Amino acid sequence: MRVGAVLRLDPCQKCLLTRRYSPGLTAKGLAYGMNPPQAKKRGFVGGRMDLKDKTAIVTGAGRGIGAAIARRFAAEGARVVVADLDANAAQAVAAEFGGLAVPCDVTDEAQVQDLVARAEAQFGPVDLFCSNAGVFFGEPDHAASASNDVWQRCWGIHVMAQVYAARAVLPGMIARGEGYLLHMASAAGLLSQIGDAAYSATKHAAVGFAESLAISHGDQGIRVSVICPQYVATPMLGYDEAAEVTQGLLTPDAVADCVVEGIAQEQFLILTHPEVTQYIRFKSENYDKWLTNMRRLRRSVLDPDGRFDLQAMLRGESARK
Numbered sequence: 001m002r003v004g005a006v007l008r009l010d011p012c013q014k015c016l017l018t019r020r021y022s023p024g025l026t027a028k029g030l031a032y033g034m035n036p037p038q039a040k041k042r043g044f045v046g047g048r049m050d051l052k053d054k055t056a057i058v059t060g061a062g063r064g065i066g067a068a069i070a071r072r073f074a075a076e077g078a079r080v081v082v083a084d085l086d087a088n089a090a091q092a093v094a095a096e097f098g099g100l101a102v103p104c105d106v107t108d109e110a111q112v113q114d115l116v117a118r119a120e121a122q123f124g125p126v127d128l129f130c131s132n133a134g135v136f137f138g139e140p141d142h143a144a145s146a147s148n149d150v151w152q153r154c155w156g157i158h159v160m161a162q163v164y165a166a167r168a169v170l171p172g173m174i175a176r177g178e179g180y181l182l183h184m185a186s187a188a189g190l191l192s193q194i195g196d197a198a199y200s201a202t203k204h205a206a207v208g209f210a211e212s213l214a215i216s217h218g219d220q221g222i223r224v225s226v227i228c229p230q231y232v233a234t235p236m237l238g239y240d241e242a243a244e245v246t247q248g249l250l251t252p253d254a255v256a257d258c259v260v261e262g263i264a265q266e267q268f269l270i271l272t273h274p275e276v277t278q279y280i281r282f283k284s285e286n287y288d289k290w291l292t293n294m295r296r297l298r299r300s301v302l303d304p305d306g307r308f309d310l311q312a313m314l315r316g317e318s319a320r321k
C-alpha cells in the first residue's frame with residue numbers, strides 16, 4: 001500500500017526519551033548505586049544496557065513490529081527466540097539471523113511455559129521477554145457490540161499472555177537478581193482506540209499490569225518497559241512489509257529503534273510517537289474536554305454508513321475536516 005511519504009525520523013527525534021540519561025557515565029548502573037562490577041554484570045556498557053549475548057524471547061515476531069524488534073535485538077548481538085502462532089512465519093524470521101523459532105499460542109499458558117523451557121535449553125536463562133503479540137478486530141456496531149469471543153481473545157492475548165510470560169520467567173529472574181520484561185501495549189492503552197473498545201480496554205489493562213510488575217519487582221532487579229505506539233504500518237493495519245506510509249504512521253523498524261533506546265535507558269514508558277505525551281497531558285488535565293475532542297475526531301472519520309473508518313483516519317482525512 002502506497003499512500004504518501006514515509007515518515008523516517010532519527011530514532012532520537014521519534015522517541016520521547018527523558019534526557020536524565022548521561023551517556024558519559026561508564027554505567028548508568030552507577031546512578032542506581034551499583035559499583036562498576038555490578039553494573040558490568042547487569043550489562044551496562046558505556047551507559048547502555050547491552051543486549052549482546054542476552055537471551056531474548058519476542059512473541060508475535062513472525063511479522064510486523066515483533067519481527068522488527070527480533071531483527072534489531074539480533075543485530076545488537078542477542079540470542080533471539082522468535083515465537084508466533086504462525087510457525088512458518090516464525091521460522092522465516094529466525095532463519096534471517098540464526099535465531100530459534102518456536103510456534104506458540106501465547107494465550108495457552110502451557111505453551112508459554114514450553115516456549116521458555118525451549119529457549120533456556122537452547123540459549124540459557126531468559127534475560128528479556130518481549131510480550132508483543134496482539135490482535136485487532138474492530139467492532140461491528142456500538143461500543144459493546146463485539147462478541148464475547150472477541151473480548152475474551154483480546155483479554156487473553158493482550159493481558160493473560162503477559163501474565164503467563166511473567167509467571168514463567170519471573171522466579172528465575174528474581175533468583176538471578178536481574179531480568180527485563182518488555183510489554184507491548186499501545187497508545188490506546190493510555191488514550192483510546194476509536195472503534196475498538198475491546199482493544200482499548202485490554203491495552204489499558206496491559207499498561208496496568210506492567211505498572212504492577214515495575215512497582216513490585218523493581219527493587220529485585222527486574223526492569224519493566226511498556227511500549228505504547230500510535231499507528232505503525234504493519235499487516236495489522238493492512239500494510240505490507242514494504243509499506244510507504246502517511247505522516248504519523250511509523251515503520252516497524254522505527255519502532256524497534258525506539259524500543260532499543262528505551263531499553264538502554266530502562267525507560268518504563270516507551271513512547272514511539274512524541275505527540276502522545278501531549279495527548280496524555282491534555283487528557284489528565286481536562287478529561288471532559290479530551291472526550292469532547294475525541295468525539296469530534298470520531299465524527300470526522302465516519303464513513304457514509306456512520307461507521308468509524310480507520311483508513312480515513314490513517315489517511316489524515318480528519319485533519320482536513
Ligand SMILES: NC(=O)c1ccc[n+]([C@@H]2O[C@H](COP(=O)([O-])OP(=O)(O)OC[C@H]3O[C@@H](n4cnc5c(N)ncnc54)[C@H](O)[C@@H]3O)[C@@H](O)[C@H]2O)c1
Binds near residue numbers: 060104133232233
Ligand atoms: N500496528 C499498530 O499500529 C500498532 C500500534 C500500537 C500497538 N500495536 C501492538 O503491537 C503489537 C504487534 O502488532 P503488529 O502491528 O505488528 O501486528 P501484526 O498483526 O502485524 O502481527 C502480530 C503477530 O502476532 C501473532 N499472533 C497473533 N495472535 C497470536 C497468539 N495467540 N500467539 C502468538 N502469536 C500471535 C500473529 O501471527 C502476527 O505474526 C500488538 O500487540 C499490537 O496491538 C500495534
